Amino acid sequence: MKLTQGFRMALKSVLSNKLRTALSMLGILIGVATVIALVAMGEGSSRQVEEQVATLGTNMLSVTITGRGTETTLSKEEAMEFADIPNVAGISPVVSSSSSVKYEKTSATVTVEGITPEYEAVNDFSVQSGRYIASIDERNTQKVALIGVTTANDLFGTDDPVGKIILINGLRFTVVGLLEAKGSSLTGSNDEKILIPLSTAQRIFQSVGVRQVYIQVTDMDLMDAVMALLEVRLTEKFRGDSESYRIFNQEDAMETLSSVNETMNTMLVGVAAISLVVGGIGIMNIMLVSVTERTREIGIRKSLGAKRRDILFQFLVEAVTISGFGGVLGILLGYAASIVIGRVMDTETAVSTDMVLAAFVFSAVVGVIFGIFPANKAAGLRPVEALRHD
């Protein structure tokens, strides 16, 4: 007997008892739909986290200098020398301090960061209106400032901040640009800050060097290599004292977050897998009933020359058809559910192709595993007894 013939036969028999087929399909269907929907939710939330971390720059290293003895900082030039390290795409030294900022009668305390023009590229933080801090501002120690959206709102309300004069530590600064909204990150709010040229900051805060350097790496895979070279340089600079500096990798933060997510996903898949097994038992139950009910049919088929494997194959294909079909419907339902869940709960969802494939294969395998026992029972019937059965 040929394969296609067997499938046609099984399909016919599955379709001839629609209600029963539909009911036994339900277990697998719900199981698969649950897996798809839950994993889509998990995937969505982990993507959200990933994106959030990515906005901070996933391929960014930050070096914080704590210092040793009198050497408590790096000079700007020393920091810029890190550019020699292979695969470094950009360097952004930063001096920061908390200062009080005043506009007319409103004042606020915010983080003021002294930056170089490279900050825009390295930290991926641009302006939405006005201009950025240029190299000429840095060279001439200009008193210009970029302002974060939240701070701008606090100081100016709905007015356009560009062109306004603010006081930082009592010194007059011209706001030249409004930073884009970036939201909060692990290091605090990005929208409550003011950026000024590095040289200006060094002067008003009376600090000579820089304590914070952001380093952009060309490729995420090269992070470790760059980090190692950076460590060699810094160890040399601080004469072997590895306590004088700290290198922080954004990827580490992301890994921590995604591992939390993964644990949750695994749990969800585990719960869904149990429901798939329950669905499989449902199919086995129906197939066993079907074998008993069709004993005479099996007898007739055997008397006409059906071999053991023909009967085995027929019942196995029926079980797999039910579970596979249930799997496909489950995938569709799960996909629809994930979209609905995404809309209702306003979270991002993503159905991965791998998961769809895995769910389908799993449901087919459930069909085989739980179909083998009934199919074997049918195939093993003795023709004489099967024919006599009614």
Next chain:
Amino acid sequence: MSERESAVLIDIRELSKSYVMGREVVTVLKQVSLQVRQGDFMAIVGPSGSGKSTLMNVIGCLDSPSEGSYRLDGTEVRGLSDNKLAEIRNRKIGFIFQGFHLLPRLTAFENVELPLIYGGLSAKARKERALKALSQVGLEQRMHHRPSELSGGQQQRVAIARALATHPPILLADEPTGALDTKTGQEVLALIEDLNREGHTIVLITHDMDVANRAKRTVIMRDGVLSEQRSEGDEADARLPDGFEKRLVEQA
């Protein structure tokens, strides 16, 4: 006579069949010997419980003998594997059952096609053979009907077509008229006679003497023993008194 010279299809020698029922061993067939030749039309008669159904199951390779030998078309059947037996059933034997045994969900055509599927024939060959078999029983007009849409006589004719489809050397009919009224029963018997005239070898099992008398040869089964024989050729040798036949019919 030509019949005598033709090949022996069924050659059963001292065949016994016993079952274990609980702690008892029940012997249903006792040292049965029987030969059926090409072109024969033989009836096996006997009351219920006589073992004729068991004999039919053994002849039809649905059951294997416990002792003795059974050669079907030159092949020893005893001790063959299940798969081999299935193959023999498919190639050598066409079953006609009392209860028709058609698959209710399949159309007449699909029912006739079924043994050809198990025989591994191509779709084209299957269609050709199934159509020919259906036209042999005069049902080509109703081939797309399901058994439930056919009369009893028509259903039995579909079953006969199914038995004919594989071109088996032997047609094995178990009470083919048992579930039919007298008139349709006669029609089915006439059809079986026609098939015999065309050269098909037929073994018919019945408890009805009138049906048995249509056959060329009759053997009588009683308590697992194949006791009496009658054949058209040597009617004179028949040691069966008329009264015995009558009793047999009354018992059945």
